[in-house]
Amino acid sequence: MYETLAARLAEQEQQLIEWRRYLHQHPELSFQEKHTALFIAEQLRSFGIEIRTGVGGNGIVGVIRGGSPGPRIAFRADFDALPIQDEKEVPYKSTVPGVMHACGHDGHTSILLGVARTLQEHREQLKGEVVLIFQHAEEKPPGGAIAMIEDGCLEGVDAVYGIHLASELPLGTFGVKAGPSMAAVDAFTLRIHGKGGHGARPHQTIDALVVASQIVGALQHIVSRRVNPVDSAVVTVGQFISGTAFNVIADKAELQGTVRTFNPEVRTQVEQELRRIVNGLCEASGARAEIDYLNGYPPLVNPAAETERMRGLIARRFGRETLVELEAAMGAEDFAYYLEHKPGNFIKVGSSTDDVGTQYPHHHPMFDFDERAMLQAAKLFIAIAEDYLG
Numbered sequence: 001m002y003e004t005l006a007a008r009l010a011e012q013e014q015q016l017i018e019w020r021r022y023l024h025q026h027p028e029l030s031f032q033e034k035h036t037a038l039f040i041a042e043q044l045r046s047f048g049i050e051i052r053t054g055v056g057g058n059g060i061v062g063v064i065r066g067g068s069p070g071p072r073i074a075f076r077a078d079f080d081a082l083p084i085q086d087e088k089e090v091p092y093k094s095t096v097p098g099v100m101h102a103c104g105h106d107g108h109t110s111i112l113l114g115v116a117r118t119l120q121e122h123r124e125q126l127k128g129e130v131v132l133i134f135q136h137a138e139e140k141p142p143g144g145a146i147a148m149i150e151d152g153c154l155e156g157v158d159a160v161y162g163i164h165l166a167s168e169l170p171l172g173t174f175g176v177k178a179g180p181s182m183a184a185v186d187a188f189t190l191r192i193h194g195k196g197g198h199g200a201r202p203h204q205t206i207d208a209l210v211v212a213s214q215i216v217g218a219l220q221h222i223v224s225r226r227v228n229p230v231d232s233a234v235v236t237v238g239q240f241i242s243g244t245a246f247n248v249i250a251d252k253a254e255l256q257g258t259v260r261t262f263n264p265e266v267r268t269q270v271e272q273e274l275r276r277i278v279n280g281l282c283e284a285s286g287a288r289a290e291i292d293y294l295n296g297y298p299p300l301v302n303p304a305a306e307t308e309r310m311r312g313l314i315a316r317r318f319g320r321e322t323l324v325e326l327e328a329a330m331g332a333e334d335f336a337y338y339l340e341h342k343p344g345n346f347i348k349v350g351s352s353t354d355d356v357g358t359q360y361p362h363h364h365p366m367f368d369f370d371e372r373a374m375l376q377a378a379k380l381f382i383a384i385a386e387d388y389l390g
Helices: 003-013 011-026 032-046 105-121 144-152 208-226 263-287 304-320 336-341 372-389
Strands: 050-055 059-065 068-078 128-134 159-170 174-176 179-182 184-193 233-242 252-261 288-293 300-302 323-325 344-352
Touching: 003 105, 003 372, 011 105, 011 174, 011 336, 032 050, 032 059, 032 105, 032 128, 059 105, 059 144, 068 105, 068 372, 105 159, 105 372, 128 144, 128 372, 144 336, 144 344, 159 174, 159 336, 159 372, 174 304, 184 208, 184 263, 208 233, 208 252, 208 263, 233 263, 252 288, 263 288, 263 300, 300 304, 300 336, 300 344, 304 323, 304 344, 304 372, 336 344, 344 372
Parallel strands: 068 128, 068 159, 159 344, 174 323
Antiparallel strands: 050 059, 059 128, 174 344, 179 300, 184 252, 184 288, 233 252
8 A cells, every 4th residue: 555655645746845835935923823724724625634623723633534443643744934034045935024934844734735635535445544733833832732632633543643854864864763852942031120320320220231141151050060961951041132222221131041951850950040040140139030931842752662663664665774863852842742642753854965955954044955855754654654554
């Protein structure tokens, strides 16, 4: 059955590219993906697939029912974009100022649409069911996965799988890893309130900018001096907003940043250390702090048994030479929530070539990928479906 389905997918490769380019030209930010959701729903209905819209927000769930009973597996694709200006000079460049698909989600959605149509056309050969999870808001905590799960997208599912196009891997390869693979992600906003005044009279003020600067430096000591060196952690301040003029001492400052960890105890420790440092420095300076700390996605942990199953499947269908053993990464992914509820796997699919346009990192304004990777990823989904339901 796999050969038949893979051949049908290959016939649709140009359609996958057209879908992807349309989505790339019309990106929408997390939790704002109204038109993208309508586009996906329209395609699925045209295939004759039973769907449910508005799942957990803007999510869509489709079900393909096989010709005979069997397991129920789920495939997931995300479809939100990022607040980044598209700087590529390509015919399918984003038409929305300041918004672009800089992480491959347009490709993920197109891949799963192609898989959906192919499996629906051959549903009588399937022994079981395939749940299609088109998820909104992967890029912005708390994310769309947790809301879709709460709304029943995994009901009755035996295993769930996701893929991610990867510019760090060459075209034609598949990246796998058992155990903790991607980090937990937390976000913080710190608002420092001081007392502004004239730049020539600092003794009459509480300089919020200076206090915030001290905080930025002190936060770097959490990982280097408070976290056990055998554990992994990242504390990054990505935004610093303060001041209005060269001769005015700022009365307020705002810092935004992220924390990445694998170990739950370290995750708690870092938050506690951050709060202690911020409150301590503000108290010592006479300033006041507001701390908004968001616990985002948990670590993504691939079950060992499912990872080994994927290694064997990829080796059989694509060749053992296509397998790449990944190292743990501090990037985050809310597919982690699915794996907290069901067995499954998250697999990276290589999308870069010698063309420099395919080598930019994810979340870069020049990000792009070799579109042939979509067919490879779609074939992997088909191989998984055949392995479970064939």
